[in-house]
Amino acid sequence: MPKFDFDIITLGHGSGGLLTHRLLESGVFDILKNDILNQQHDGALLDLSGPVAMSTDSYVISPIFFPGSNIGELAVHGTVNDLAMCGAMARYLTLSFIIEEGLPIEDFWKILVSVKEAAARAGVQIVTGDTKVVEKGKGDGIFINTTGIGPVHPKACIHHNRIETGDAIICSGQIANHGISVMSKRKGLEFESDILSDTTNLNHVVEKMLRQFGMDIHFLRDPTRGGVASVLNEVAGLTGKGYFIEQKKIPLDERVEGACEMLGLDPLYVANEGIFIAMVKKNIAMEFLSFLRNEPEGSHAAVIGEVVDDHPHKVIMKSIIGGKRVVTYLTGEQLPRIC
Amino acid sequence: MPKFDFDIITLGHGSGGLLTHRLLESGVFDILKNDILNQQHDGALLDLSGPVAMSTDSYVISPIFFPGSNIGELAVHGTVNDLAMCGAMARYLTLSFIIEEGLPIEDFWKILVSVKEAAARAGVQIVTGDTKVVEKGKGDGIFINTTGIGPVHPKACIHHNRIETGDAIICSGQIANHGISVMSKRKGLEFESDILSDTTNLNHVVEKMLRQFGMDIHFLRDPTRGGVASVLNEVAGLTGKGYFIEQKKIPLDERVEGACEMLGLDPLYVANEGIFIAMVKKNIAMEFLSFLRNEPEGSHAAVIGEVVDDHPHKVIMKSIIGGKRVVTYLTGEQLPRIC
Numbered sequence: 001m002p003k004f005d006f007d008i009i010t011l012g013h014g015s016g017g018l019l020t021h022r023l024l025e026s027g028v029f030d031i032l033k034n035d036i037l038n039q040q041h042d043g044a045l046l047d048l049s050g051p052v053a054m055s056t057d058s059y060v061i062s063p064i065f066f067p068g069s070n071i072g073e074l075a076v077h078g079t080v081n082d083l084a085m086c087g088a089m090a091r092y093l094t095l096s097f098i099i100e101e102g103l104p105i106e107d108f109w110k111i112l113v114s115v116k117e118a119a120a121r122a123g124v125q126i127v128t129g130d131t132k133v134v135e136k137g138k139g140d141g142i143f144i145n146t147t148g149i150g151p152v153h154p155k156a157c158i159h160h161n162r163i164e165t166g167d168a169i170i171c172s173g174q175i176a177n178h179g180i181s182v183m184s185k186r187k188g189l190e191f192e193s194d195i196l197s198d199t200t201n202l203n204h205v206v207e208k209m210l211r212q213f214g215m216d217i218h219f220l221r222d223p224t225r226g227g228v229a230s231v232l233n234e235v236a237g238l239t240g241k242g243y244f245i246e247q248k249k250i251p252l253d254e255r256v257e258g259a260c261e262m263l264g265l266d267p268l269y270v271a272n273e274g275i276f277i278a279m280v281k282k283n284i285a286m287e288f289l290s291f292l293r294n295e296p297e298g299s300h301a302a303v304i305g306e307v308v309d310d311h312p313h314k315v316i317m318k319s320i321i322g323g324k325r326v327v328t329y330l331t332g333e334q335l336p337r338i339c
Numbered sequence: 340m341p342k343f344d345f346d347i348i349t350l351g352h353g354s355g356g357l358l359t360h361r362l363l364e365s366g367v368f369d370i371l372k373n374d375i376l377n378q379q380h381d382g383a384l385l386d387l388s389g390p391v392a393m394s395t396d397s398y399v400i401s402p403i404f405f406p407g408s409n410i411g412e413l414a415v416h417g418t419v420n421d422l423a424m425c426g427a428m429a430r431y432l433t434l435s436f437i438i439e440e441g442l443p444i445e446d447f448w449k450i451l452v453s454v455k456e457a458a459a460r461a462g463v464q465i466v467t468g469d470t471k472v473v474e475k476g477k478g479d480g481i482f483i484n485t486t487g488i489g490p491v492h493p494k495a496c497i498h499h500n501r502i503e504t505g506d507a508i509i510c511s512g513q514i515a516n517h518g519i520s521v522m523s524k525r526k527g528l529e530f531e532s533d534i535l536s537d538t539t540n541l542n543h544v545v546e547k548m549l550r551q552f553g554m555d556i557h558f559l560r561d562p563t564r565g566g567v568a569s570v571l572n573e574v575a576g577l578t579g580k581g582y583f584i585e586q587k588k589i590p591l592d593e594r595v596e597g598a599c600e601m602l603g604l605d606p607l608y609v610a611n612e613g614i615f616i617a618m619v620k621k622n623i624a625m626e627f628l629s630f631l632r633n634e635p636e637g638s639h640a641a642v643i644g645e646v647v648d649d650h651p652h653k654v655i656m657k658s659i660i661g662g663k664r665v666v667t668y669l670t671g672e673q674l675p676r677i678c
Contacts, residue, residue, distance in 0.1 A: 011675045012670075012671040014564075014675060014676075015564065015565060015669055015671065015673060015674075015675065016563070016564030016565025016566075016569050016610075016669065017565045017569055017608070017668050017669025017670060017671070017673070018667075018668035018669060018670045018671075019670070019671065020564075020565070021573070021576075021668060039498070044392060044393050044394070045390060045391075045392050045425065045427075045491060046390070046391050046392065046393055047389075047390055047391075048387050048388075048391055049387070049388045049389065050386075050388065051384060051385070051386055052384075052385050052386075052387055053383060053384050053385065054383050054385055054431060054433060054466060054467060054486075054488065055383070055433070055467055056433035056434070056435045056467060056468060056469050056484065056486055057435065057469045058435040058436070058437050058469055058471050058482075058484055059471075060437055060471045060473050062477075086384065088384075092393060094393060094394070094395035094486050095395070096395045096396065096397040096484050096486075097397070098397050098399055098437070098482055127393060128393060128394055128395055129395060130395050130396045130397050132397050132398075132399045132676075133675070134399050134479060134482075134675075134676060135675070135676075137476060138401075138478065138479040139477065139478060139479070140473060140477040140478070143397075143437055143473075143482070145395065145397055145435050145484035145486075147393075147395055147433050147435075147484075147486035149393065149488060152384060159378070224355070225353075225354065225355030225359075226354060226355025226356045226359070227355075230355050230356055234360070237360075269356070271355075328357075329356050329357035329360060330354055330355065330356025330357060331351075331356060331357045331358070332351040332354065332356070332357075332358065334354065334356070335354075336350045336353060336354065336472070336473075336474070337353075337471075337473060337474075
């Protein structure tokens with residue numbers, strides 16, 4: 001960390017005046033520097049051609065540091081992944097902070113370092129940004145918005161209307177790790193756990209998948225807030241098809257399963273940050289799966305079910321003991337501020 | 340407003356589950372609908388070619404409703420204008436909400452309506468978004484991030500390194516109206532005033548200016564947070580040139596001047612949302628000014644000074660009574676949360 005002449009963020013750092021200027025000059029611009037950000041304009045000039053995708057997310061996770069990651073890294077991964085789920089390769093990100101007065105500059109710096117490192121690993125550039133400060137008690141440490149843009153992969157054609165009866169439903173990794181890691185540090189709920197968030201950038205593995213399987217990948221979505229159950233309910237609503245899954249096939253770490261039981265949570269509704277649900281053409285499912293299992297992001301991948309004509313608009317799960325139940329949308333809130 | 344089955348926003352509306360789905364279905368998607376948003380993907384597929392500009396801003400203004408406008412309209416104008424200041428014509432916007440639990444749905448709806456109307460007037464589409472909810476006391480009503488993208492005008496070449504000695508410094512309208520209108524409603528500071536925020540979209544007038552004057556427009560910037568003084572100090576720092584302005588030439592409404600005196604504020608540091616500072620080639624300055632004065636956005640425009648070789652890196656103002664003083668960066672905060 002460079003030497004700052006202040007220890008905490010104050011309202012003046014959001015004034016647009018000298019303190020803002022100093023915070024940006026001595027911190028943000030320097031660590032995140034690249035040719036586009038260096039223009040220091042309020043907007044960034046980019047070169048893009050052909051079809052692109054754009055995605056935005058505001059990250060309000062609490063706490064801002066959690067086992068395995070922090071809000072800065074999450075804010076890069078999350079938006080990169082949302083674009084990957086559209087078949088687009090994130091190239092440029094914007095970065096906007098809403099900081100609560102009193103945030104230690106050391107925490108801000110750690111977050112910036114994580115942003116920088118995550119952006120480098122994902123191969124994206126932070127091209128412009130914004131910093132606002134709100135009074136103590138009008139925010140919660142730091143909120144981050146990232147908005148990303150990037151070209152759509154030439155072989156990608158990912159849309160819920162491409163989902164067909166018979167498609168295999170694939171889950172790329174163990175579910176619920178992110179949510180449980182965050183809950184283990186949540187105020188008033190702390191428990192001993194060595195479960196780490198699964199947050200990671202999925203753009204590289206998706207790029208490889210698209211290159212190899214192209215149009216046979218019909219749909220992709222990362223089951224973040226609301227978990228796997230919400231993704232499946234959303235596509236069930238949009239497509240009118242039935243979605244059948246088997247509980248025993250869903251990848252789930254024993255420790256996470258135990259924590260969910262302890263907390264009274266259904267892992268199907270718990271947030272994830274480093275896995276995706278794919279719906280792929282039936283006849284490539286096994287080849288797709290073995291491809292995925294050879295990638296670090298997909299080593300626990302499994303076919304968890306299939307798209308059916310029965311029970312239209314509904315998600316049905318066969319439980320471990322053999323019964324069937326409807327998996328509904330999450331009603332109310334289970335884990336607020338998980339991303 | 341449609342009939343909602345709830346009166347206030349709750350944490351469940353940010354869960355990613357059924358309540359989020361209902362809030363989006365019955366409210367956001369319906370009012371903002373367009374072909375791209377209707378895809379209801381986490382990202383939007385866009386068609387862009389050639390050089391584009393991208394800009395982001397988080398809006399944390401307090402109060403969220405103020406004379407003449409509200410945070411929703413402001414969030415559209417602000418980002419559209421940041422792009423216009425890069426010579427780019429905003430085409431697509433993302434829209435991301437961080438809502439404090441307990442926000443009346445009626446307020447949220449009013450904001451959405453303003454977003455829709457402002458986007459229509461500016462000719463931009465809201466293409467994707469995000470909705471988060473934080474607990475009471477961890478936010479302040481609503482914060483909004485908008486990120487915009489659009490093609491750079493073919494005749495635009497706007498950059499601080501194009502500023503030349505002799506350039507005229509033009510202010511497109513009366514200063515400080517926005518800041519004073521917001522302060523008149525600020526908790527603990529309310530005063531009687533009929534001053535309205537100047538917030539408006541500047542993209543249409545900038546497009547016309549670029550068509551007519553092209554490369555002779557060297558630099559544009561909207562003096563929002565930190566006001567005119569901050570913009571001039573920023574370019575003074577970046578270019579190393581001197582910036583000389585005359586107080587008597589700066590457009591200022593008498594009532595705003597009076598309010599500033601009462602509040603002990605220097606209008607040069609007060610935020611604006613519907614004006615811009617332009618640096619243009621000396622020999623077109625008068626023609627540019629008369630063009631601008633014929634536009635509704637520029638009816639009070641004036642040449643307020645010029646770029647000089649004297650006093651490098653410094654902004655100097657000749658006061659009404661004839662003395663000269665250095666106009667420095669705002670130190671500390673004068674008007675927090677003004678945008």
